[in-house]
Amino acid sequence: MVIGRPELISPATRNAFRSLCTDIVLRVIETAWENQGFAPVAPGDLRYQDSGARRTAFQSYAQAVDWSNPAHVDRALVVFEDLVLHGIREGWQGTWMDEIAVPLERDGLTVSERGRIAWVRPPLRSQAQDLSGLRDPSGILAELQRVSRDLASDPAGAIGSAKQLIEATAKTVLLERGLTVDENAKVPALVKQAQKALALDASAVTPGPDGTDAVKKILGGVAAIAVGVAELRNRGYGTGHGQASTPTGLGARHAHLAANAALTWCELMLDTLRDPAAPWRKSAPQPTTPAGV
Numbered sequence: 001m002v003i004g005r006p007e008l009i010s011p012a013t014r015n016a017f018r019s020l021c022t023d024i025v026l027r028v029i030e031t032a033w034e035n036q037g038f039a040p041v042a043p044g045d046l047r048y049q050d051s052g053a054r055r056t057a058f059q060s061y062a063q064a065v066d067w068s069n070p071a072h073v074d075r076a077l078v079v080f081e082d083l084v085l086h087g088i089r090e091g092w093q094g095t096w097m098d099e100i101a102v103p104l105e106r107d108g109l110t111v112s113e114r115g116r117i118a119w120v121r122p123p124l125r126s127q128a129q130d131l132s133g134l135r136d137p138s139g140i141l142a143e144l145q146r147v148s149r150d151l152a153s154d155p156a157g158a159i160g161s162a163k164q165l166i167e168a169t170a171k172t173v174l175l176e177r178g179l180t181v182d183e184n185a186k187v188p189a190l191v192k193q194a195q196k197a198l199a200l201d202a203s204a205v206t207p208g209p210d211g212t213d214a215v216k217k218i219l220g221g222v223a224a225i226a227v228g229v230a231e232l233r234n235r236g237y238g239t240g241h242g243q244a245s246t247p248t249g250l251g252a253r254h255a256h257l258a259a260n261a262a263l264t265w266c267e268l269m270l271d272t273l274r275d276p277a278a279p280w281r282k283s284a285p286q287p288t289t290p291a292g293v
Contacts, residue, residue, distance in 0.1 A: 006141055007067040009076065013103040014062055017080050020100060021058040024086055029054055032082040033061040036075040040064060077109075077117050084115035108148070120152060133274055134176065139168035140266070147259050155255035159238030162255075162262035163187065163230045169266040170194035173273055177280075187230035191223050191265070198272045199280040206279035219268075226265040229258050 021029050033040075040060035048059040061079075066072045080100075087096060101111050110120050131137035143165035150157035170190035171181045177197045185193070195201045202216050209215055232238060237250055238258070272278045 006145055008070065008073045008107070009067050010103060010107050013100070013107050013109075014067075016100045016103050017083060018055050018058045018062065020083055020087065020096065021054045022052060023092070024054060024083060026054050026057055028086055029057050029083070030061075032079045032086075033058075035082070036079050038064055038075070038079070081115055081117050084111060084117070088115050108152075131270070134172060136175075137172070140165065140172060140270075143168050147262070151255050151259060152252055154239075155250045155252055156237060157239050158255035159229070159233050159258040161239075162258040163233040163238060165262045165266060166191065166226050166229060169269050173197055173269050176273060188227045191226045194269055195219065195223060197280070198269065198278065200268070200272060204279070208279075210279050222265050222268055225261040229262050232258055 038061050040057070041063050043060075046056070046060050046063060048056065048063070050056045050059070062076075065076050067076075084097075084100070097111070097113075104111055104117065105120075108120055109117055111117050131140060134140075143161050146161035147158050147165060150161060166187060167190060170187075170193065173194040174181050174190075174197055179193070179197055182189075192201065196204070199206055199210070200219050202220060204211075232254075237254065272280065275281075
């Protein structure tokens with residue numbers, strides 16, 4: 001897995017399907033994986049020990065999957081479907097469907113009586129972003145996971161985490177740029193500081209498209225929606241403050257609105273931070289060469 005990207009399918013779900021393979025013919029397991037273009041890892045690279053050849057075979061393919069990659073995960077879920085459909089065709093009895101349904105549900109997925117697996121709570125698109133270049137992406141990752149977890153079931157929680165995602169991203173940008181972070185700063189100030197650190201503020205004089213009025217209008221709008229997420233949370237629609245009464249009318253669509261707004265701003269910040277040709281790099285201090293080298 002690429003460092004800095006969260007896994008979209010938990011070890012608990014993968015373990016449940018591995019256990020399911022105890023009663024599936026080895027060739028069926030191999031065919032299900034190979035039909036989706038997966039190959040097993042070399043025996044010497046397998047980090048798993050089990051007396052069961054079928055569970056070991058499952059794991060040898062599962063270990064080759066990048067569980068943080070949406071394309072890999074989509075194909076792996078088809079493998080899981082094929083294994084479930086095999087059990088249905090074989091007329092399996094007992095609680096086996098419940099044993100896979102519970103971890104799937106925790107991952108935001110559901111399995112139908114016909115064996116079809118579908119996302120109930122699709123992963124946020126930014127969960128697939130590679131954050132490996134950051135010194136410490138843990139704060140951003142934690143908030144991404146909280147937002148994704150709460151989108152469908154806890155809109156207030158998702159809004160609160162969306163605001164915290166903006167804070168975490170802004171502070172990460174400032175730290176990456178070697179600037180001081182005021183832990184008591186409010187979101188509007190953090191947003192302004194982070195955009196200025198990356199020459200994305202309205203006062204920045206930059207060549208090319210970044211310096212055009214059109215881009216500056218977009219940047220102003222993006223900053224405004226980031227601040228709007230914080231204001232929504234501060235007005236009692238997000239977690240983080242105790243409320244005398246629960247706000248009414250709050251639904252999943254409001255959570256998606258806040259989450260997508262936060263993600264738009266955060267992706268802009270992280271994309272610009274990573275871009276080797278971004279205008280901020282031209283004004284960044286260059287490392288000096290020690291004398292005599």
